[in-house]
Amino acid sequence: MDGNGEQQARENRQEEYRLLVESIKPKHNLLQNCVNAFLVGGAICLIGQLFLIFYSGQGLGEKEAAAATAGTMVFIGALLTGMGVYDKIGKFAGAGSIVPITGFANSIVAPAMEYKREGFVFGVGAKMFTVAGPVLVYGTLISCIIGIIYFLLQ
Amino acid sequence: MQFVLAFVVGGLLCVAGQLWMDLTRSSVTPAHILVGFVAGGAVLSALGLYQPLVDFAGAGATIPLSGFGHSLAQGAIAAVRQKGLLGAFAGGLEANAVGVAAAVVFGYVAAVLFNPRG
Amino acid sequence: MGNKCGEQSVSFSQPLVITSGANIVGPDEGKGPLASYFDLILDDMLFGEKSWETAERKMLEESAKLALRKINLQPQDIDFFLAGDLMNQIISANFAARGLGIPFFGLFGACSTFAEAILLGGILIDGGFARRVLLSSSSHNLSAEKQFRFPVEQGVQRSPTAQWTTTGSGAVVLDAEGDGPRVSKGTVGKVLDLGVTDANNMGAAMAPAAADTILSHFQDTGTSPESYDLIVTGDLGKVGQEALLQLLRQRGCDPGDKVRDCGLLIYDLAAQDMHAGGSGCGCSATVFTGFLLKKLREKEYQNLLFVATGALMSPLSCQQGETIPAVAHAVAVSG
Missing domain, CATH: 3.40.47.40 (Stage V sporulation protein AD)
Structure with a gap:
């Protein structure tokens, strides 16, 4: 039997089937999804701006006000997730509620809550970081690399 | 005006995330989006491109996770100026200690207090 | 025997x-x-x-x-x-x-x-x-x-x-004996894989297995779509069902409007937000034991071919980028 021929025939069959599936697959409503993401993402940032101005008005410096805003938004994201509201927002907003820092809080609370029954160490403690872990890993890694490059270029 | 800019820029960054999710492979999850935004924000920041956006749009640029990346990168750069190589390791996390600790604490408390409802 | x-x-x-x-x-x-x-x-x-x-x-x-x-x-x-x-x-x-x-x-x-x-x-x-x-x-x-x-x-x-x-x-x-719908024959499915990797489109991954099992069943047992009132697939959903129909037609078998799917029967897709339809071991099991058995007992259906389909991936195999193998088993049940 010609192994290559067989391989080729299989690939052809797979490609043919892929095209068939593509032709019948319902498409994302891209425009609607983008509008939803824009509105919700924009609204979350608007709320952030409110807090930013509020904290700046309290006499906090630029950095401190930004940090306090981030903390506040994380609190709101965590609370809404706990109350079972954030997943409903997410269903509507898609990336609009994933990209803002509230989405980061959501990705921490959701698995932590879900795995509470598996205990406080391997459940809550470990699962909290299923999504937040990679974010912190790559964030830290890149910031260190940038720092080192900056140090070398100095 | 500040509010309009925050809304529009923040919204557009989310649209970028939505396009990424909908137009690419189905295996892109929220984890990929968040990691991508943090990494992208950090790189843009190091190239000096993100700070102008922050000056322009305020929370519209800092609340999306790319703002976290920006803050990590700027923290590392500022710390290198002060402490040299050690700063490269300390700066990023130091600058974001509040956000990270808030995420852990509030995340933990919410997880303990609430149950998933499905 | x-x-x-x-x-x-x-x-x-x-x-x-x-x-x-x-x-x-x-x-x-x-x-x-x-x-x-x-x-x-x-x-x-x-x-x-x-x-x-x-x-x-x-x-x-x-x-x-x-x-x-x-x-x-x-x-x-x-x-x-x-x-x-x-x-x-x-x-x-x-x-x-x-x-x-x-x-x-x-x-x-x-x-x-x-x-x-x-x-x-x-x-x-x-x-x-x-x-x-x-x-x-x-x-x-x-x-x-x-x-x-x-x-x-x-x-x-x-x-x-x-x-x-x-x-x-x-x-x-x-x-072995008693009153009720009867199972006379069945077809054991082969594991098939046409290269679908999207775990959010399991219907498409399973349709080739369903088509293969249905056609083998007809061939092995000397039956045809005419032998059955209905061919009820397990849970292909909207996308999978359409793929199944096209695959069957491509291979010269026209089941007409006899194909139903448990995943589409169990929900009202227009009113319930279930996207492409139901799935899971419980889907075909509940539709079979509830709806289909009752219709068979009441003789509304005389003969049906029940074809349950399974996507055999794990979260691990998906993360490793593997394609999704699938299997379908068929049983012929008469009222």
């Missing part, structure tokens, strides 16, 4: 009788168009338990007990219990078997498990190893989401091709 016919089918020496069927479903299924066919509709997803997983195993055990109770049988009247589910190490079936105390075979065929159980149960009886067997399978939306996808409170958008794991459990008693 029955015999093997053709390449992959079995024909029983005399038809085996489904003497009892029972099911339990979750709240969403209870709001669907088949609500009146279910024995018990749960008000909440926990079923009085402390976790989704314990709720699922309770559903499986209770539906099995209910199937026995309906015909006044005790667990000791049953020779073997065959069951399976979607959880890792099929914990729902294993733990339910612990409660029932019947000699047990655990099965894993993903969403094809219920048809697999009927086939194997039939083979056990026809081979003379058993008089009566109890068969069951279950799935639970939230335990499955947790294991295969995202935590329930995570704010994510579902793909329009994604299927909704049914919360439900179905059980039947298969007997």
Whole structure:
């Protein structure tokens, strides 16, 4: 039997089937999804701006006000997730509620809550970081690399 | 005006995330989006491109996770100026200690207090 | 003694009788168009338990007990219990078997498990190893989401091709004799893979297996679409069903409008937000034990081919970029 021929025939069959599936697959409503993401993402940032101005008005410096805003938004994201509201927002907003820092809080609370029954160490403690872990890993890694490059270029 | 800019820029960054999710492979999850935004924000920041956006749009640029990346990168750069190589390791996390600790604490408390409802 | 016919089918020496069927479903299924066919509709997803997983195993055990109770049988009247589910190490079936105390075979065929159980149960009886067997399978939306996808409170958008794991459990008693719909033959599926990698489009991954099993069944047993009133697939959903129809036509078989799908029957897709339809071991099990058995008993359907399909991936194999293999098992049931 010609192994290559067989391989080729299989690939052809797979490609043919892929095209068939593509032709019948319902498409994302891209425009609607983008509008939803824009509105919700924009609204979350608007709320952030409110807090930013509020904290700046309290006499906090630029950095401190930004940090306090981030903390506040994380609190709101965590609370809404706990109350079972954030997943409903997410269903509507898609990336609009994933990209803002509230989405980061959501990705921490959701698995932590879900795995509470598996205990406080391997459940809550470990699962909290299923999504937040990679974010912190790559964030830290890149910031260190940038720092080192900056140090070398100095 | 500040509010309009925050809304529009923040919204557009989310649209970028939505396009990424909908137009690419189905295996892109929220984890990929968040990691991508943090990494992208950090790189843009190091190239000096993100700070102008922050000056322009305020929370519209800092609340999306790319703002976290920006803050990590700027923290590392500022710390290198002060402490040299050690700063490269300390700066990023130091600058974001509040956000990270808030995420852990509030995340933990919410997880303990609430149950998933499905 | 029955015999093997053709390449992959079995024909029983005399038809085996489904003497009892029972099911339990979750709240969403209870709001669907088949609500009146279910024995018990749960008000909440926990079923009085402390976790989704314990709720699922309770559903499986209770539906099995209910199937026995309906015909006044005790667990000791049953020779073997065959069951399976979607959880890792099929914990729902294993733990339910612990409660029932019947000699047990655990099965894993993903969403094809219920048809697999009927086939194997039939083979056990026809081979003379058993008089009566109890068969069951279950799935639970939230335990499955947790294991295969995202935590329930995570704010994510579902793909329009994604299927909704049914919360439900179905059980039947298969007997060498008695009253009820009869199982005369069946076809054991081969594992097929046409290169679909999208775990949010399992219908497309399973359709080739369904088409292959249906065509093999016709060939092996000398039947055709005309031999059946309906061909009911397990849970291909909207995308998978369309793919199946096109695959069948490509290979010269036109089933007309005889193809139905459990995943499409169980929900009202227009009113319920279930995207491409239902899936999971509990989907075909509850539709079969509720809706189909009743229609067979009432002789509304004389002959039907029940083809349950299963996507055989794991979260790990998906993360490693593997394609999704699938299997479909068929059983012919007559009223």
